[in-house]
Amino acid sequence: MKASERPKKRPTQADVARLASVSPAVVSAVVNGRDGSNGVRVGDRTAARVEEAIRQLGYVPNVAARSLARGRNGIIGVFTYEALFPMQAMSYYHPFLVGVEEAVEELDCHLLLFTGSHTDDRRRSIYKNGTNSLQVADGSVLIGQSEDRDELAALVRDGYPAVFIGRRELPGAEVSYAAADYGTATRQLVERISGLGHRGIARLRGGSNHESILDRDAGFAAARELLGDRVDTTEVFVPPRAESIAAVVPGLVEQGYTCIVTDDRERAGDVCAAATALGLSVPADLSVAALSEYSYVDNAVERWDITTITTPGREMGAAAVRLLADLLDNPADRSPRRVVIDCGFHAGATLTAPQGA
Amino acid sequence: MKASERPKKRPTQADVARLASVSPAVVSAVVNGRDGSNGVRVGDRTAARVEEAIRQLGYVPNVAARSLARGRNGIIGVFTYEALFPMQAMSYYHPFLVGVEEAVEELDCHLLLFTGSHTDDRRRSIYKNGTNSLQVADGSVLIGQSEDRDELAALVRDGYPAVFIGRRELPGAEVSYAAADYGTATRQLVERISGLGHRGIARLRGGSNHESILDRDAGFAAARELLGDRVDTTEVFVPPRAESIAAVVPGLVEQGYTCIVTDDRERAGDVCAAATALGLSVPADLSVAALSEYSYVDNAVERWDITTITTPGREMGAAAVRLLADLLDNPADRSPRRVVIDCGFHAGATLTAPQGA
DNA sequence: GTCAACAGATAATGCGCAATATCAAGGTGG
DNA sequence: CCACCTTGATATTGCGCATTATCTGTTGAC
Structure with missing residues (x-):
């Protein structure tokens, strides 16, 4: 890329460090809460200087770099085999999405919809060109009806953090899910x-x-x-x-x-x-x-x-995200996370006592 | 992270390179189509060897590393000031989202919903802690009614690639939009x-x-x-x-x-x-x-x-994404991209000729 | 037979960040 | 007054990949 094409490079930690006359490590520490949990300690005065520099430059962490360095990026995915928003699909997905959005917002994460995960024949697929396209997100919630079970099994076996909405039993894979009872x-x-x-x-x-x-x-x-x-x-x-x-x-x-x-x-x-x-x-x-x-x-x-x-759709969506968060926070525990939620009941008008009774 | 916590490290290009007895550069070339467009050329025999190694190890590219190296991450954001999936189904946003999803899918990108962009008082805001939280995505489509105009103006002035759905005129900022006529x-x-x-x-x-x-x-x-x-x-x-x-x-x-x-x-x-x-x-x-x-x-x-x-909602959504794509592909051209789309008409039953006519 | 051109590969650098190891002072106890 | 700890910072490394520059051997032209 020529310099002329690069309109304005986003400021990096190095830029901030230079402006505040500190080392990049200090900036990193300030950005990620300088509780000294990492080796680097920062004094109040310097921290303030760094923060000012950040504000001045409009610095924002680069997600890619961050997730490369520490393995997480604060993005939670939602994968569906069908398009999410069209009318027919919307009605089915909607309750789940409401819950998912709610819980994700609480986690202070962003929500990624895998619209780009389709193979050449326009079918959606997790493994695009043989690569797991869900990797962009830290973990994903999987919703769907018409699914490719082999793909799903492979996904879980690969150790990718995924939680299903609805019970799923896949061969050779211990699946996490939030299901309705x-x-x-x-x-x-x-x-x-x-x-x-x-x-x-x-x-x-x-x-x-x-x-x-x-x-x-x-x-x-x-x-x-x-x-x-x-x-x-x-x-x-x-x-x-x-x-x-x-x-x-x-x-x-x-x-x-x-x-x-x-x-x-x-x-x-x-x-x-x-x-x-x-x-x-x-x-x-x-x-x-x-x-x-x-x-x-x-x-x-x-x-x-x-x-x-x-179906307790909203609750299932929210529960799935919370299970996923647990999965991500405790990677040591490889056991599947499962929640089964009580269904609701719509009394309606088609059930009464039989005539004879 | 202790070794015990690291469950199974995924194989990297280096691993593949070692197994196939080639240099990492060759693996990279093979993975991204070895059309020689980059400097590295690979013979058929070696390519086959590398591919075999990839298959054998189950290698999958790391998205974070890739997007770090290339500078783009294939993520397009959608920012709204209100929750996207509100309880009252089929919200105002829906038609736009249908179009957005459609166009984003065509671009082979993913869709990011900024659920995590709220300030401490739970209000959504682009500038979270004073920093532009939209940066996570390559660029964003902005939809909304109750908006913070100052924030929006600042966003555009900062040079962040953003396209509005609906006409917007902001002080001191040349806004791109897809509007209805x-x-x-x-x-x-x-x-x-x-x-x-x-x-x-x-x-x-x-x-x-x-x-x-x-x-x-x-x-x-x-x-x-x-x-x-x-x-x-x-x-x-x-x-x-x-x-x-x-x-x-x-x-x-x-x-x-x-x-x-x-x-x-x-x-x-x-x-x-x-x-x-x-x-x-x-x-x-x-x-x-x-x-x-x-x-x-x-x-x-x-x-x-x-x-x-x-309102041609679906068309507006799709158009906005396409404008955004143009904005991202031609960063040299800093001029705003604008499209105005014809409205539709629902004949309905409340308009006829007046009685006297 | 010499030099250029090219196919086919390697080496090395940097993307932006987190984390680790290292280092310089100032303070405290003996 | 020296050993020791604490605070506050720096230097450095590596995450996994793409890319650029560099190197080597093999042809082909003259």
Whole structure:
């Protein structure tokens, strides 16, 4: 780079040192709190002189140099496989981001979004050109749905400080995460349904094997165990499409199931629609509840005020950042950090006691 | 840091060089495409050997070191004075962010959100402890409403590469920005209203002196000039509160104004409400249009489908980033970069021809 | 056969900072 | 009055990389 191209080099510690007539080490000490924790001690008078010089020059530490020298730079990353801000994605990511921003702000760190981490075919990827592009940040929070599990496993195995939002189990890697307690929430929901007097509860389950669904499986199983044969519970595997759902609802109703539980709010809406089509009214004739508030097509489902478990998104985001901070502050402890947070509940208007009760 | 704490040092170029029995410079050349653009040339055989060594060691470049050596770090910042992910979803910022993310992704850069830039009293500020905290990024896009103009002026004067979203005029500083052409949009809207047959058009103007409002002033003035005395146009200064607006609407109607134009959608809603209260129907008896789609209380206004100018938010965000990129790539050219983008128009349902026409 | 040109590599420097080792005084106790 | 500690500072090194200058052997031209 020619001198003419270099418009104005940012001032460095050396510049400050020169102006204040001290050694660079003193400047460094002043910048990073001169508590003498490092070998260098600085008197009050000199410190003041240095600070004045800093102010005068507008000196600001160079992050790259700093992180090279001490290995941290005060930047926390957020990685998602999809673009963060578009409308559809925003609705999903938003609650998490609120929590993440909140916690990161508290840590006095900055937040880095890995928009540049895509391979040549425009797909986002952690390993860009074979290099871990997340390295820019001290550590990262990982959010996402459509993910590349191999990449994630490699990331964690490499020892990169990462915390997932949502439970993840990866082969050969001890993952840290902030998850929602869908298991307990599911069990409690089923118990609540049973407590209302329902004696036939059917769960429609999609084909996903995501951890969050497995958690609900476990919760449902726990509820069945608890309720024993006092309540007839069943699980039906149904593709997550309106037609498929409409196809199974009549049979379930006929068999005496008075409450149908679905994986998410959208499917619950499908059930409501199917029930309505049968001339049944919800919740008078059939109760409906969802195990997730998430809905892909946002407003289509709004006319039903579905009873549903809610995800503590903000809390999860904040918790993930705090776990990450712990991970960074105590690198000696290599154990995964995990937090499981209670879900919320939206009472809604699709669950009541069954007609007979 | 004790050896026990250092979990696993990552392999460096030096390690690779040793394993492949070459000099570090060769490794560097191989890693960054050995097109000989730098002085170092590497033969095919050695290159293959080096690549094998890289693979074997799982070498990954250290970003900090790299950006220290090259002087840029591929990070573009976004600074806002308020939290970016506020609880009330889909904030003011959202459309801009969509565009910013899009353009940044195209540049292959990362996006940094300055969450850590707050002073001790928790207010966000560019100059934290008197030093420009934006320096972390190569350059930044600035979005915001409640801003500290002195800070902004200082920032630009310091030569920090920054691009505003929205027009800004700062004392003593040549500001780069990506703005919306509210002036033209306003003129065209008034012409359209006149074209529909309205002969009395009143504009309710709040007290703001923000550039975006001044642009609308200019547009309205241009329209008045154009229309001459064929149309009775007037401007009424009214505090942006529902009561104040309700107080002036009856008089305007009585004076024969058949269309009322407001600064934003929310105020337009207030006008609609006031008109309805008078027993008038919108738009049959009174047309209403807004010069900005923005609305503070989001859903309260939704029952009126207000005719309004729309802000090309996504385009502005993307344009701002591209201007910034130009600023960074051509630091020699110190002139401000500016782009003005056409507004959109939402036809809505509150504007028709006046009854008499 | 001599010199130039070039391919293919190495050596060395610096980016900006933190940390470590080192050093000069002034103060205290014996 | 000398050994010793404390305070307040400096000199130096190295983090991992890109880059520049430098060096060596091999061709090719004349």
